[in-house]
Amino acid sequence: MDFITGFNRDQLVMMDFESCLGPDSWARIVDMFVDILPMGELGFKDVLNNEGRPPYRSSDMLKLYLYGYKNKLRSSRQLEHACKVNLEVIWLLKGLRPSARKIAYFRKENAKAFKMAFRYFVVLLKDWELIEGETIAIDSFKIRAQNALKNNFNQKKIDRHVDYINNKILEYQNQLDTGDTDLDIQEIQNKIVYQKTKKEKYRNIEQELQTSGERQISLTDPDARSVVLHRNIINVGYNVQAGCDAKHKLFVNNDTGTVNDTHALSPMALDAKELLGMEKMRTLTDKGYTTAKHLEICTKNGITPYSSPKVHSSQHNGLYAMVDFKYDRTKNTYTCPADRILDTNGTVYNKAGHKVKHYKNRQACKVCLVRHLCTVNKNGRFIERSIYQEALEENQKRVEENPEYYRLR
Numbered sequence: 001m002d003f004i005t006g007f008n009r010d011q012l013v014m015m016d017f018e019s020c021l022g023p024d025s026w027a028r029i030v031d032m033f034v035d036i037l038p039m040g041e042l043g044f045k046d047v048l049n050n051e052g053r054p055p056y057r058s059s060d061m062l063k064l065y066l067y068g069y070k071n072k073l074r075s076s077r078q079l080e081h082a083c084k085v086n087l088e089v090i091w092l093l094k095g096l097r098p099s100a101r102k103i104a105y106f107r108k109e110n111a112k113a114f115k116m117a118f119r120y121f122v123v124l125l126k127d128w129e130l131i132e133g134e135t136i137a138i139d140s141f142k143i144r145a146q147n148a149l150k151n152n153f154n155q156k157k158i159d160r161h162v163d164y165i166n167n168k169i170l171e172y173q174n175q176l177d178t179g180d181t182d183l184d185i186q187e188i189q190n191k192i193v194y195q196k197t198k199k200e201k202y203r204n205i206e207q208e209l210q211t212s213g214e215r216q217i218s219l220t221d222p223d224a225r226s227v228v229l230h231r232n233i234i235n236v237g238y239n240v241q242a243g244c245d246a247k248h249k250l251f252v253n254n255d256t257g258t259v260n261d262t263h264a265l266s267p268m269a270l271d272a273k274e275l276l277g278m279e280k281m282r283t284l285t286d287k288g289y290t291t292a293k294h295l296e297i298c299t300k301n302g303i304t305p306y307s308s309p310k311v312h313s314s315q316h317n318g319l320y321a322m323v324d325f326k327y328d329r330t331k332n333t334y335t336c337p338a339d340r341i342l343d344t345n346g347t348v349y350n351k352a353g354h355k356v357k358h359y360k361n362r363q364a365c366k367v368c369l370v371r372h373l374c375t376v377n378k379n380g381r382f383i384e385r386s387i388y389q390e391a392l393e394e395n396q397k398r399v400e401e402n403p404e405y406y407r408l409r
Contacts, residue, residue: 017091027088030066033121034059042120043113056098061106062117063092076104119275122252126276133276135246137284137409138268140239140261145224147236152226154216158206165199225259243272246284246408252276261288263353265305266297273303282306284409292354292388295395306406309396320374325383333359334383337374340364342383351384359383 007013021027037059039046044058067089068079080100082089098106107114125131172192176185209217218224224236241264243252253272258264269283280302287308298305325342326335334342342359349356365371365380375381386392399406 020087021091025088026070027067027092030063031092034063034066037117037120042116044110056096056102060093060096061098061103064089064103065107067092076100079103122275125250130248131245131250131252131276132247133245133278133281135282135284135408136243136252136269136272137246138241138243138265138289139286140241142227142237142239144235144237145221147218147221147224149236151219152216152236153205153209155209158202161202162199165195169195223256227259241268243268262291263294265289265291266294269298269303270301284406292386292392295391296388299391305395306399307395309399336381338368338370348387355387356384357387359385
């Protein structure tokens, strides 16, 4: 019985690498794209050495990375291995074999240039009419970082460690003073020295945290942050913000700077608008982005946001909801379901980063017959109104009047 057999490994074969790649190979696309990039303008640097071995061209290294991103080759060692065994990579780099260290350093030294290359590609897609730019959907997803949770610190965590160490040192010192221990004196003193060394380590981390101006710091991956990955599971990673164009569902921009979505709407929307050169634009987001201040910023800058309205907490506890209180724009007062007027003293309060005014009428609440249907607060019901409340109301009206459009998200 005959079998399908391969070629003879000892046979000399005359071949060219051009014929090894199909006409629709991704490597050909990467090669053509990088060749048209203005590498210098994007920030890639080709530094020629006066002595020693010449460097690799930044364009060749970028080709390697772009090919790797498409084919799930993320680590520098995987890319190094691909340079030796992958025919497409061998063709793409013309036989070059950079080391894993060289590959890793290229990414580290050109992080900003990588972002600029991505933005340049988005502009090309806009010029080719593959991106429309009129409607941008913004959402986030979380990814883990190469940073253990124990190597992520905030001030509260540092204080907890330092307090524990202080208590241990005090415990050891008491043992030395009373002699109530089975350990010898030298061993206890060594333990005290060890705890003091740990304390110094945490003090250095605290100093680094204060210098950075951030609320938390990661030791292994400085850009990573402690985020909620799933429900109550907390780990160190990234909350990646991404903007997507509605026409062909192509990504427009991204950001990893924010831990949650609350303050991400206007930065992402304004960045997309500037990148695409749009005069007017619409955004689609879920309720995590529904923050009055950012809705207002978007509106003032020619961006029409469609963000899912948040439900007020009073709608879940059986009490009168916010919609039952009617606001009078001319008088700047609320009328409650009992037909009483709630006004404000004009003071702006800061509640969890949101600026609000309080509207209340304590005297009316004291004698109100339906108070039990309105509030359980001993001081009576008060309404918190954001100073950007009009932006919230306009957004809610847009979403409710255009349900089909909002479903595009």
